[in-house]
Amino acid sequence: MRILLDKFSKSFGSTKVIEDMDLEVGSGEMLALLGPSGCGKSTTLFAVCGIHRPTSGRIMFGDRDVTHLPSQERNVGVVFQSYALYPHMTVEENIGFPLMVKRVASADIRKQVADIAALVHIEDLLGRRPAQLSGGQQQRVALARALIRRPDVLLLDEPLANLDAKLRLEMRSEIRRLQKETGITAILVTHDQVEAMSMCDRIAIMKSGEIIQIATPSQMYNDPRTSFVASFLGNPPISFLKGQAHQGAFVLGGSGLRLPLATLAGIPDGTALSLGVRPEHFGTAGGVPVEGKVVFAETQGRENLYDVVLPDGSVLRSIQPVRDDVKPGDSVRWNLDSASTFVFAEDGQRL
Amino acid sequence: MAEKPQISSNTTSANFSSLPVILLLGLFSLPLLVMYAYLFIDTISDTEAGSLIPNEFTLRHWSFLWETKAGKPNIWLVTLNTFIFASCITGVILTVSSMAGYVLSRLNVPARGFFLAGVMVLHAFPSVTLIIAIFIVLQWIGLYNSLIGVILVKAAVELPLGIWLMKGFYDTVPWEIEMAGTVDGASRFTVWRRLVLPQIKPAVMALGLFSFLTGWSEFIMPQVLAPGAKVQVLSVYLAGLIIDDNNFDFGTFKAVGVFYVVPVLILYVFFQKHLMNIYGGGTKG
Numbered sequence: 001m002r003i004l005l006d007k008f009s010k011s012f013g014s015t016k017v018i019e020d021m022d023l024e025v026g027s028g029e030m031l032a033l034l035g036p037s038g039c040g041k042s043t044t045l046f047a048v049c050g051i052h053r054p055t056s057g058r059i060m061f062g063d064r065d066v067t068h069l070p071s072q073e074r075n076v077g078v079v080f081q082s083y084a085l086y087p088h089m090t091v092e093e094n095i096g097f098p099l100m101v102k103r104v105a106s107a108d109i110r111k112q113v114a115d116i117a118a119l120v121h122i123e124d125l126l127g128r129r130p131a132q133l134s135g136g137q138q139q140r141v142a143l144a145r146a147l148i149r150r151p152d153v154l155l156l157d158e159p160l161a162n163l164d165a166k167l168r169l170e171m172r173s174e175i176r177r178l179q180k181e182t183g184i185t186a187i188l189v190t191h192d193q194v195e196a197m198s199m200c201d202r203i204a205i206m207k208s209g210e211i212i213q214i215a216t217p218s219q220m221y222n223d224p225r226t227s228f229v230a231s232f233l234g235n236p237p238i239s240f241l242k243g244q245a246h247q248g249a250f251v252l253g254g255s256g257l258r259l260p261l262a263t264l265a266g267i268p269d270g271t272a273l274s275l276g277v278r279p280e281h282f283g284t285a286g287g288v289p290v291e292g293k294v295v296f297a298e299t300q301g302r303e304n305l306y307d308v309v310l311p312d313g314s315v316l317r318s319i320q321p322v323r324d325d326v327k328p329g330d331s332v333r334w335n336l337d338s339a340s341t342f343v344f345a346e347d348g349q350r351l
Numbered sequence: 352m353a354e355k356p357q358i359s360s361n362t363t364s365a366n367f368s369s370l371p372v373i374l375l376l377g378l379f380s381l382p383l384l385v386m387y388a389y390l391f392i393d394t395i396s397d398t399e400a401g402s403l404i405p406n407e408f409t410l411r412h413w414s415f416l417w418e419t420k421a422g423k424p425n426i427w428l429v430t431l432n433t434f435i436f437a438s439c440i441t442g443v444i445l446t447v448s449s450m451a452g453y454v455l456s457r458l459n460v461p462a463r464g465f466f467l468a469g470v471m472v473l474h475a476f477p478s479v480t481l482i483i484a485i486f487i488v489l490q491w492i493g494l495y496n497s498l499i500g501v502i503l504v505k506a507a508v509e510l511p512l513g514i515w516l517m518k519g520f521y522d523t524v525p526w527e528i529e530m531a532g533t534v535d536g537a538s539r540f541t542v543w544r545r546l547v548l549p550q551i552k553p554a555v556m557a558l559g560l561f562s563f564l565t566g567w568s569e570f571i572m573p574q575v576l577a578p579g580a581k582v583q584v585l586s587v588y589l590a591g592l593i594i595d596d597n598n599f600d601f602g603t604f605k606a607v608g609v610f611y612v613v614p615v616l617i618l619y620v621f622f623q624k625h626l627m628n629i630y631g632g633g634t635k636g
C-alpha cells in the first residue's frame with residue numbers, strides 16, 4: 001500500500017519538529033529514514049501509525065485519507081525503538097496480543113504465534129517474560145508481534161540497534177526477505193547508513209525535521225545533493241577540503257594544489273568552496289598528485305585506512321588494499337581522482 | 352515474576368552476625384510483647400484485684416461470641432457489618448481511583464491542574480469538620496443509620512488520596528506500552544485494562560489493603576452516621592462497652608479488642624508480600 005505524507009507538519013507546543021514534509025513511499029517499497037538523533041524520525045513514524053496527530057497536512061494510505069483515523073484502524077505493525085513489550089505477559093502472549101484483541105480463537109492464535117516465532121527464531125522462548133530475554137531476543141519478539149496480524153504497513157524504529165554484528169546481518173536479510181515476500185510497505189528508521197543502504201529500496205535523509213534528499217542508495221552515494229548527505233553516507237566518511245575557485249579550478253590555499261574541474265566553469269574567482277573526497281578516491285587511481293604526510297594508519301583486515309595531512313593542515317582519508325610500505329610519519333605523494341570528487345558551495349549545496 | 356536477586360538479605364548475613372541485632376531488637380520489643388501477652392492472657396483468666404498473676408482460667412470474657420448481651424447487638428451481625436463496610440469502601444475506592452488516576456495521568460482532561468490541586472486540597476481537608484453537615488444531608492435524603500450512607504461518605508473522604516496515589520503510579524508506566532497497544536488494535540479501555548493496570552498491580556493491592564484497614568478501623572463516621580443496632584460496626588460496638596457504666600466488664604472489653612484485631616493480623620500475614628512489592632514497582636518482573 002502506498003504511503004503519502006502531504007505537507008505534514010508536527011509541533012509539540014511551540015517546538016516545531018517537522019514542517020511541511022512531503023514523502024511518498026511506493027507500494028511494496030522499503031524506505032529508510034536516515035538522520036542524526038533528534039531530527040524527527042520517530043515523530044514521523046508515530047504520525048504514520050496514528051499515535052501523533054499531525055498539526056497540519058494529510059496522511060494517505062493508498063487512496064484512503066487516514067489523517068484522522070485512530071491507530072487501531074490503520075492496520076500498521078510497529079517495532080518501537082524501546083521494543084515496548086508488555087512486561088507482565090509471556091512472549092507467547094505478547095506476540096498473540098494483536099490477535100487476541102481481534103478475538104481470534106485461541107487455538108488459532110497458538111498456531112500463528114508458533115509459525116511467526118519460528119520465523120524469527122524464538123521458538124524456545126515462548127514461555128518467558130520480556131525481562132528474562134536479551135536485548136536482541138526482545139527485538140525479535142517485537143518484530144514478531146508487529147508482523148503477526150499481517151499489517152499493510154510495517155514501521156521499524158531502529159529494530160536492529162541492539163543486536164550483535166552477526167545477528168544484525170542475519171536479521172537484516174531476514175527482515176528484507178519477509179518484507180519482499182509479503183509485499184508489505186515498510187519504513188525503516190535508522191542511524192546506521194550501512195543498514196539503510198543494504199536493506200532499503202530508497203533512502204530519505206533527514207536533518208532537523210526536513211528531508212534533504214530521497215534517492216536509491218547508489219544514487220545517494222554517487223550524487224549527494226548537499227555536503228550533509230555526502231558526509232552521512234559512506235564508511236569511513238568522506239573528507240572535505242576548504243578552498244576557492246580560480247579560473248575553473250579548485251585551489252587549496254597554502255599548498256599550491258590545483259584541481260581543474262568541469263563543474264567550476266563560470267564560477268567567479270575567489271568563491272569559497274568545499275571539496276568532498278571519498279577515501280576510495282585518494283591513493284588509488286586518478287591523475288592529480290597530492291603531497292602530504294601520513295599521521296594515522298589503521299588496518300581493517302582487507303584494507304588499510306590512512307589519514308594524510310596536507311601542507312595547509314587539512315586532512316584527507318584514504319582507503320587502499322593492505323600494504324606494508326607506509327607508516328605514520330612517512331611523506332607520500334598519492335593520486336587523487338578529481339573526476340569523482342564533489343564540489344559544494346559554502347552553504348553546503350552541491351555545485 | 353522472575354526471581355529477584357536477594358542482595359540485601361544475602362549480604363547482611365554474609366558480612367556480620369545478625370545475633371546481636373536480634374538480641375537488641377528483642378530486648379527493645381519486650382515491653383510491647385508483654386503488653387500483648389497480658390492483653391490476651393487477661394481475656395482468658397481472672398486476676399484478683401491488686402495482683403499481677405492470674406489465678407484462674409475462664410472463658411467467661413469470650414462469652415459474647417455465643418450469647419448476645421441484653422441491649423447489645425449480636426457480635427456476628429456486627430462483624431458482618433464491619434466486613435461489608437470495609438469491603439465496600441475498598442471496592443469503591445479501588446474502582447474509582449484506578450480509573451480516575453488513569454484519566455488524570457494519561458488523557459487530555461480539560462483543567463487537569465485544577466483537578467489535581469482540588470484533589471490534594473480535599474485530601475488535606477479534615478473531614479471531621481464536615482460531619483454535622485453530612486449528618487444533616489444523610490438524614491435529609493434518608494440514608495442516615497444505613498450502611499450505604501456511611502460507606503459512601505467514608506469512601507468519598509478516602510478517594511482523594513487513592514486517586515492521587517494511583518495517578519502517581521500510572522505516571523511511571525511507559526507511554527510506549529500504550530502506543531504499542533493501540534497500534535496492535537486494542538481500544539483505549541482494553542489498553543487500560545489489559546496492559547496498563549497490570550503494571551501497577553502491586554500498587555492496587557496496597558491501596559486495597561490500606562483502604563480495607565481504614566474501613567475496618569473507622570470509628571467516628573459509623574458512630575455518628577450509623578449507630579443503630581442493625582448497622583453497628585465493631586469499633587462502635589467496642590466503644591459501647593466502655594461507655595456502659597452500669598456493668599463495666601474490662602475482661603470482655605479486652606476480649607472484643609483481640610477479636611477486633613485478629614482479621615487485621617491475618618490480612619497482614621497474607622498481603623505483606625504485596626505491600627513490600629509496592630516499592631519495587633510491578634514492571635521489574
Ligand SMILES: Nc1ncnc2c1ncn2[C@@H]1O[C@H](COP(=O)(O)OP(=O)(O)OP(=O)(O)O)[C@@H](O)[C@H]1O
Nearest residue numbers: 012015017036037038039040041042043044081191
Ligand atoms: N512529546 C514531545 N514533546 C516535545 N518534544 C518532543 C516530543 N517528542 C519528540 N520531541 C522532540 O522532537 C524532536 C524529534 O524527536 P524524535 O523522537 O522524532 O527524534 P529521532 O529522530 O527519532 O531521534 P533518535 O534517533 O534519537 O530516536 C526532538 O528534538 C525531540 O526533543
Ligand SMILES: [Mg+2]
Nearest residue numbers: 041042081157
Ligand atoms: Mg527515535
